[in-house]
Amino acid sequence: MLGWEFPPYFAGGIGVVCYHLTKALAQRGEEITYIMPFGPRNIQKGNLSKLLVAERIAPHVRVHTVHTQMHAYMNAHEYKNQYTSTMLEDTGTESNKQLYGKDLMQEVHNFAHRATAIADHEEFDIIHCHDWMTIPAAVWIKQRSHKPLIVHVHNTIYDRYLSGSNKVEYDIEQLGLRHADKVVCVSHYVRNNLLANYDVDPQKVVVVHNAMEQLSPSQQPAPRISSTDKIVLFAGRITAQKGPEYFIRAARLVADHDPNVKFVMAGSGDMLHRMIELAADLGLADKFLFPGYYARSDVDKLFGMADVFVMPSVSEPFGIVPLEAMSKGTPTIISKQSGVSEVLSHVLKVDFWDVEELAEKILAVLKYEELHNLLSEHGNWEAKLLTWDKSAEQISAIYRSLHPLTVIH
Amino acid sequence: MYFQVHQPHRLKRYGMFEIGVHSDYFDHSLNEEILHKVSRKCYVPTNKLLLKLINEHQGDFKFSFSVTGTLLDQLEEFAPDVLETFKDLARTGHVEFLAETYYHSLSYLYSKEEFQEQVTRHSQRMQELFGQTPKVFRNTELIFNNELAKHIEELGFLGILAEGADHLLGWRSPNFMYRPASTSSIKVLLKNYKLSDDIAFRFSNKGWEEHPLSAEKYAQWINSANGNGELINLFMDYETFGEHQWEDTGIFQFLEHMPRAVLEHPHNDFITVSEAIERYDVRGEYDAHNFISWADMERDLSAWLGNNMQHASIQALYRLERRVKELQDESLINDWRKLTTSDHFYYMCTKWFADGDVHKYFNAYDSPYEGFIAFMNVIHDLERRVKEREQELVTA
Structure with missing residues (x-):
């Protein structure tokens, strides 16, 4: 090999x-x-x-x-x-x-x-x-x-x-x-x-x-950024292919609807600086966190603190990160333009360009507790079947x- | 034979951003499209065939229908000519129309008051359209228990339909008339699920050892029950003919020849459910303490009320009942009632979602989660309208 x-x-x-x-x-x-x-x-x-x-x-x-x-x-x-x-x-x-x-x-x-x-x-x-x-x-x-x-x-x-x-x-x-x-x-x-x-x-x-790699359960409780705000997570390389811009544009719509939401864009890449600027241009500077590059040992914490994970990739040959999020019990939204969407049922799917639909789905997961819990529970089960x-x-x-x-x- | 005929008012994928912007919840074009498709594939050809069979057999071929109000409303709006063909069948005098909840709802479980109103309204509609007031009741998806049977008896019905569930029958056969436990006069007709599902589910299954099923073979199975039963209740969705089992499976030829093949045996005849109730005495008690239904292997309520999304959404709906009704606003009540249809909750079923089975086939959404989101967004808009109207009344 x-x-x-x-x-x-x-x-x-x-x-x-x-x-x-x-x-x-x-x-x-x-x-x-x-x-x-x-x-x-x-x-x-x-x-x-x-x-x-x-x-x-x-x-x-x-x-x-x-x-x-x-x-x-x-x-x-x-x-x-x-x-x-x-x-x-x-x-x-x-x-x-x-x-x-x-x-x-x-x-x-x-x-x-x-x-x-x-x-x-x-x-x-x-x-x-x-x-x-x-x-x-x-x-x-x-x-x-x-x-x-x-x-x-x-x-x-x-x-x-x-x-x-x-x-x-x-x-x-x-x-x-x-x-x-x-x-x-x-x-x-x-x-x-x-x-x-x-x-x-x-x-x-x-x-x-x-x-999916079967991650061992986290020993520490996940850190909270804020006790009142919900957290929406993007994690991966910040490159055009991963669709970070669509995430930020959807965030704008979400923030208009619900002021108590924070967005975390974790990872680094050639689009990072442009994304920081875009978030600021859209008036989201106080809503966004860019923690930069994260090590694999941080994955537990990242998913643990997120209320919903989003992978809005423009093009994703497979996409393993959603499986990791699901195995941590984090409700997951993925773009239909990803290979992993072929094997997943217990996630929400959107077209990457449909920013409004993405915002709708983020809001629904944050607002409807039963939806959040079922996606978490069934998603966790589904990810663990993909060995x-x-x-x-x-x-x-x-x-x-x-x-x-x-x-x- | 009894056929269930139903179509829901499907919802749009109503988004959160639409709340407060417009209150047009139902997907009229999709509903119209599906109605035309099902009419073309099933209602029109099957009604025509059944009419022909009734005429040919001159009173020896009869059956019963249960047609929901939500379907009748849509037929009236989009396909009045198809509605006429149902009326033609009624006019033969050989078709009995059963009672059910107008909106094919789960209201019995959540509001006895709403349940009664829907049953009454449905019975009135049967009288208006088909000239008969139903004497026998079937609940949505054959959901049934002793208490429901008692309630139905008190409403004056002579009979009720239920699933012939193995765990309640034990060694006994569904091919007799039974009395529901804790009732005194009402009779229960039990679905022979084996013979019913041979047509409804297995007919086109090439992996089934009996495939292809001929009318003659089926008639032999019916005959073999003679001496070991008095009546065989074949209950199925009407959409079996042409929609679930496509025309090219030979389902129409089967239906065309089956009555003659069955009638060849001198002890066999076809009767309506009321005639069966009149003719056959009760042979035993049917004791359904817990709810049963005709759905899935479980024969329980889990297809509609199996997960927390389903519980949360139906509870949110019935929490609005009192407020909606007190406002006496027809458009609010209509929207609310269309939401009581069981299909909305069925779309949220996650039981075997991953296997892509029958639940997926009937699902109007990409996933049960999307069904839930649309429904809850609609509930929030409805609640907003209720609040607005309440405030108007206070200030007025």
Whole structure:
């Protein structure tokens, strides 16, 4: 498996998915050799191994790390900044200059070379890679080993930039789709997007939905911002794709109707400053809190203090955060333009652009106690049914279909 | 055979921002569209077929209807020609019309006064339209218990309909006339749910071992009850024909041939519920201490009153009853009464929502939660109007 590290902080869901899927697969008895890009944003070396030992699946998973400056949600510009800062920190030692590529594409190819070298010394039956940066490595490994390839699509470049403008990345995705024996999408939303915008045989594209990490219950009571005000929460990357602007515009309508509501927009991203300005422009400065970046350890507190969680994403390949909110018993409103809406019934759904409808639903959850309680209770139950084991079971079945002789130990 | 004929006045997705802006709660265009669709698929062809069967069999084929006021109002408004076909059936003299609550409501559970008013109004409407005053009562969704039977007896009805629930019958058969516990004269007719559901639910199920069900096979099942019962009560939604079971399932051919196949046996005939009450003596007591209904496996009230959204919304509705009625404002009373229809609470059922089963099929909203939101927003607007009118009266 060519996957990503469990991220130290919440930059995106892909590392989380890779970790839980690997764990669940190993628990089902699959043997996994895991090649992992390992960079400056990752947790300290060996942490994944520790996690694996803690989960008692270490014997089934062997981890190889490849040092790199890239991470899963990077674009060329971000890579440039990362590269420059690493070079400055290390005052440009020659070894680092040789180690890391000057631009992102070069680094993706560096990773592919190193991953292929590792694979040459490993025994495996199937190649399973996750999203575009690991695709060149996976395709090279396939060409040398002639083993079947699964490309697991969490997100597409086309969807992330809402256009086809990133030609090189698009071509790499297209390369992966062409060489893949099976393409696994995390939702029908992604699958439809793939079929509409890429050249790929629909027959080999299947859907395996993501699931939810079973969070341990919080030890501390959630903090309250105010004893009288209700709290509406947005949590995630503050980027155009996540629809923060719609959240703020809906907040304006909610505040007009009910003065005793506060809004929390947690997370960071390239739109953060514009959103702070927008909230101020709409006269919501005293209603809004922007706590900035939050660590995974803060998730409990965030959901615990919220009366309703909103994910107004413009485009969301899957969206794991609503499941986390629901597992904390927080009533949840999601946009219909999300993969996760395919698997959820006990949430409220809106079109992301329908700010008025979003405001209506926020107000209804805040006003009608029985609605709040039932969404909390049933949502909690529903989220807990979506286990990684179910997703892993489907992935295992795909493994068997590509390599029927594999024996589960 | 008794057929339940009903359509509710469905609500719009009335939003919180609409409260105080307008009080047009009901989705007229959706209601009209559904009425035309159901008329085309079910009411018109089935009425025509039943009329033909009545004429052909010259008095040997009869049945009973229970038609709600909410449907009749909509037929009058949107499809008066379809209403005429119901009147044509009434004029044959072989169709009996039963009593029920005008608004197909759960009022018996929340207000005996409102219940009585709705039953009276419905009976008047039956007299007006079909020229007969009902003698037999069926409550919304066959909701029934001993106390209700007693109440209905006191209102002067001769009979009442109920589900033939296994847990109350035990080893006994639903194919006899029973007396509800704690009553003295009223008779209860019990639904034979197996034979009824063979038509209403299983008819088109290709996974059912009896599929496809022919009129002859069904008649044999009816015949096999001879000697072990005196009457078989087939109770079902009228929309079974053409709407729940589509035309291409062969449901109309089945209905067309079934009476002849059944009548071939000399001991069989079709009668109306009042004729059954007159003809058959009581053979045992039916003791329903708790409420039963004809819904779901549970045969209880949980489809309408199973979760807290349903409880909260129906309580909020009946809390307004006294105030609405004291104002004697027809438009307020009408809106309030249309909200008593049980369907509004059924839409809020979360029992098997995730499985996408029958509840979803009948749901006018995306989810039970949206049904609740719209209903509660309407209640708040209604309450606002009540308050306004009360203040006008005080200042006047």
